[in-house]
Amino acid sequence: MSNLDIPGLIAQYPLLQNLISLDEVFWVNPILETFEKGMEKAPLTKEDIRDAEDRLNRFAPYIATVFPETQATAGMIESPIVKIPSMKQYLEQEDQVPIEGELWLKCDSHLPISGSIKARGGIYEVLKHAEDLALKNGLLKLEDDYSMLDSEKFRAFFSQYSIAVGSTGNLGLSIGIISAKLGFNVTVHMSADAKQWKKELLRSKNVNVIEYEADYSKAVEEGRIQAEADPNCYFIDDENSRDLFLGYAVAASRLKRQLEELAVMVDENHPLFVYLPCGVGGGPGGVAFGLKQLFGNHVHCFFAEPTHSPCMLLGLVTGLHDKISVQDIGIDNCTDADGLAVGRPSGFVGKTLGPFLSGSYTVSDEHLYQLLKELVDQEQIRLEPSALAGMAGPLLLLKKGSDYIRKYNLKEKMKNASHIVWATGGSMVPQEILEVYYEKGLEISQKMQ
Numbered sequence: 001m002s003n004l005d006i007p008g009l010i011a012q013y014p015l016l017q018n019l020i021s022l023d024e025v026f027w028v029n030p031i032l033e034t035f036e037k038g039m040e041k042a043p044l045t046k047e048d049i050r051d052a053e054d055r056l057n058r059f060a061p062y063i064a065t066v067f068p069e070t071q072a073t074a075g076m077i078e079s080p081i082v083k084i085p086s087m088k089q090y091l092e093q094e095d096q097v098p099i100e101g102e103l104w105l106k107c108d109s110h111l112p113i114s115g116s117i118k119a120r121g122g123i124y125e126v127l128k129h130a131e132d133l134a135l136k137n138g139l140l141k142l143e144d145d146y147s148m149l150d151s152e153k154f155r156a157f158f159s160q161y162s163i164a165v166g167s168t169g170n171l172g173l174s175i176g177i178i179s180a181k182l183g184f185n186v187t188v189h190m191s192a193d194a195k196q197w198k199k200e201l202l203r204s205k206n207v208n209v210i211e212y213e214a215d216y217s218k219a220v221e222e223g224r225i226q227a228e229a230d231p232n233c234y235f236i237d238d239e240n241s242r243d244l245f246l247g248y249a250v251a252a253s254r255l256k257r258q259l260e261e262l263a264v265m266v267d268e269n270h271p272l273f274v275y276l277p278c279g280v281g282g283g284p285g286g287v288a289f290g291l292k293q294l295f296g297n298h299v300h301c302f303f304a305e306p307t308h309s310p311c312m313l314l315g316l317v318t319g320l321h322d323k324i325s326v327q328d329i330g331i332d333n334c335t336d337a338d339g340l341a342v343g344r345p346s347g348f349v350g351k352t353l354g355p356f357l358s359g360s361y362t363v364s365d366e367h368l369y370q371l372l373k374e375l376v377d378q379e380q381i382r383l384e385p386s387a388l389a390g391m392a393g394p395l396l397l398l399k400k401g402s403d404y405i406r407k408y409n410l411k412e413k414m415k416n417a418s419h420i421v422w423a424t425g426g427s428m429v430p431q432e433i434l435e436v437y438y439e440k441g442l443e444i445s446q447k448m449q
Ligand SMILES: *Cc1c(COP(=O)(O)O)cnc(C)c1O
Pocket: 116, 117, 118, 170, 171, 277, 278, 279, 280, 281, 282, 283, 284, 285, 338, 339, 340, 384, 386, 387, 424, 425, 426
């Protein structure tokens, strides 16, 4: 399989032993640089993100036309941010640790169209591809009103092309729904852990779904092979896509506007902490990179992964990125956290984010379920298990991140902090499945008492 010297790596990086033991760990990134220094090596810039934002604005009239649920935001696919004071109080009491500052939930779980963070990057990349094709064939000009894409003429044009993607579920939902709407032939290659309701939903929207007995990496590989055989097929490469990354990064300017409207300050004396569930890395990586462009050294981004799938953390700690998988160190990559069941991280994201990421931590599935149940009880907000990974962040930082707080001189500023837990999915999950999640959380909580 791999010719890595695993015992040697464990000796060099003792944290790997904790990962192998499936402990919940908290890691501070030793190669975090100042924002200015980090940008010297960055492969993307603020201008690239602005270009993506402009493209989404061009498509807004089309989106508002074909997805009426986005009419209220004039075709902008955006989610609310809400304060969660009862949850904060619960967390504080549970651990007997006060959380200084305010606790917020960024509800990408309730993004229109596909109900997860994938509605950012996934939809963006398909729109970009559609625009490229239409421009190249002289069917569209940048100044046009893009609602004209909602026509038989355009659907017939796009039907000559196909789109393929490998997914654990949520990316497939986003790519499938928008591609089919535009008229593309779209195929989603689903890993074994993908949920049945997601496959059924996609099939009901005329998306081809191919199922595999293996995990996410295999589904991606198969998708790539099939797409390569067809010159009219565009493969969306979740492991390496610059466009997906940029689509996610647009979240930052939207969030900045929301914080301004709420009079939430972010500056030298008002640090912002953001906790992002991480699978292959594109979603959290894009959001974190975008936030760094706008808030520089005043924003502190942490990734969160399941204890059974800590692929990004493994890649970052060892510096091996996509050259190592969790299976290489004997971890099974089995977790109920759908979008996070990824064994090998994106090398592109790991290398790009290295200088910007504050740290990373892991959370057990039991812990995810417990937090899921509690968020329902405290705030009446229902999420899918993956989306709770960020919720463990604020307490972990306070309990295990004192080195970080000291190193960056944050102690006196914590009372002015804003903590944003990025809730990455949930609103598309059928009611009866949400109920099962809640029951699991309840059972786990009762056992712990
Ligand atoms: C995909 C996904 C993530 C993580 O995004 P990556 O780009 O895979 O790192 C987090 N939460 C949910 C619910 C997702 O579907």
